[in-house]
Amino acid sequence: MLTPMMKGLTEAQEDQAKILQQCGRLFDQGKLKINVNKTFALDDAMEAHRMLEGGSMIGKIVLTI
Structure with missing residues (x-):
């Protein structure tokens, strides 16, 4: 997760943000432990x-x- 931030790879950062948001929703729903x-x-x-x-x-x- 640090590589896109350190290298200024904006598109990769946005992709990772989407993945983290999805993980957050799954965690909140009790589907991710x-x-x-x-x-x-x-x-x-x-x-x-x-x-x-x-x-x-x-x-x-x-x-x-």
Whole structure:
């Protein structure tokens, strides 16, 4: 998602915005669920990265700010 923004690819940014809007609607309708494996404070980002590199993980890692 960062590449279109960093490279000024307006059409790609608009496509991504549409996808995110659709995901938001599905999430609000309860049709899209996000599996969170573990939440880390931003100060613990190194530990989160190690967990990600370790593999065999199900779900997402969340960093809180």
